[in-house]
Amino acid sequence: MKLSVNTLLNETAKNPTGAVVVDGTLDTRHGPILYMEDVSVSFDGFKALNNLSLYIDDGELRCLIGPNGAGKTTLMDVITGKTRPDTGTVFFGQTIDLLSLDEPAIAQAGICRKFQKPSVFDALSVFENLELALKANKSTWKTLFFRLTGEQRDRIDEVLSTIGLLDSFSQRAGILSHGQKQWLEIGMLLMQEPKVMLVDEPIAGMTHQEIERTAELLLSLQGKHSIVVVEHDMAFVRSIARKVTVLHEGSVLTEGTMDEVQADPRVIQVYLGG
Ligand SMILES: Nc1ncnc2c1ncn2[C@@H]1O[C@H](COP(=O)(O)OP(=O)(O)OP(=O)(O)O)[C@@H](O)[C@H]1O
Ligand SMILES: [Mg+2]
Numbered sequence: 722m723k724l725s726v727n728t729l730l731n732e733t734a735k736n737p738t739g740a741v742v743v744d745g746t747l748d749t750r751h752g753p754i755l756y757m758e759d760v761s762v763s764f765d766g767f768k769a770l771n772n773l774s775l776y777i778d779d780g781e782l783r784c785l786i787g788p789n790g791a792g793k794t795t796l797m798d799v800i801t802g803k804t805r806p807d808t809g810t811v812f813f814g815q816t817i818d819l820l821s822l823d824e825p826a827i828a829q830a831g832i833c834r835k836f837q838k839p840s841v842f843d844a845l846s847v848f849e850n851l852e853l854a855l856k857a858n859k860s861t862w863k864t865l866f867f868r869l870t871g872e873q874r875d876r877i878d879e880v881l882s883t884i885g886l887l888d889s890f891s892q893r894a895g896i897l898s899h900g901q902k903q904w905l906e907i908g909m910l911l912m913q914e915p916k917v918m919l920v921d922e923p924i925a926g927m928t929h930q931e932i933e934r935t936a937e938l939l940l941s942l943q944g945k946h947s948i949v950v951v952e953h954d955m956a957f958v959r960s961i962a963r964k965v966t967v968l969h970e971g972s973v974l975t976e977g978t979m980d981e982v983q984a985d986p987r988v989i990q991v992y993l994g995g
Contacts, residue, residue, distance in 0.1 A: 760809030771971035782943035787968030831916035839902040843895030854909035884908040900931030
């Protein structure tokens with residue numbers, strides 16, 4: 722059965738555990754955090770997304786797979802406001818219509834994105850990179866007079882520990898390994914305390930050990946954050962996935978556990994191009 726956003730909203734209104742707005746703040750501890758319904762995106766008549774509907778639960782770690790050109794990156798572009806859909810509904814929690822917000826407002830609301838290429842500042846230390854990410858939240862005049870509070874230092878330490886770079890805090894980011902740079906970038910996103918993290922192909926170019934560490938890192942973030950991971954490496958997806966969504970030609974082909982989707986004849990057909 723397909724639920725419309727309105728149905729979901731009504732259901733949530735009846736459901737006392739659904740997310741609610743308390744003192745103007747979105748409380749998203751329960752229920753879906755992202756709703757996409759009937760979303761279509763065309764590029765010169767070609768439908769990159771075709772009536773796509775997707776629901777991500779709060780705190781969930783969801784893996785998104787699908788062949789090249791299936792629309793995975795376009796889907797992330799729609800959520801972050803980079804690409805506007807021609808039709809459809811995109812909601813963050815029950816109350817925030819993402820199609821009414823621009824890119825900076827969506828980021829400010831708590832949806833962040835990790836791109837493939839790390840954009841850490843090589844000349845700064847690991848700690849300074851995280852400090853800078855904290856400042857990026859502040860308005861310019863506040864940045865000018867910015868001093869770290871004890872609480873903020875604790876927060877940086879906590880993130881350093883999460884990303885496994887506590888011992889490297891004073892190292893220049895430029896001398897970090899490729900994997901460490903990727904983790905630092907994830908740490909910079911964590912400084913903004915995002916509710917949703919979108920991660921496109923996180924393990925490209927990583928060593929086997931770095932891949933394992935990245936799996937642990939992403940698993941440790943679920944619950945506190947909702948994470949959507951796009952990845953082609955099936956062994957990696959299997960190691961982190963609870964629920965997998967398979968995209969094909971701009972729509973959801975199927976969803977389920979890794980075992981379920983890999984046994985689905987339609988998925989086999991799409992991947993083998995039969
Ligand atoms: N700006 C654009 N202009 C024209 N066509 C585009 C644009 N962006 C994406 N497309 C097309 O839309 C389709 C979906 O692209 P998208 O990048 O979302 O796929 P993907 O699933 O991320 O693929 P990959 O696994 O290769 O990264 C592709 O056919 C692509 O060529
Ligand atoms: Mg892509």
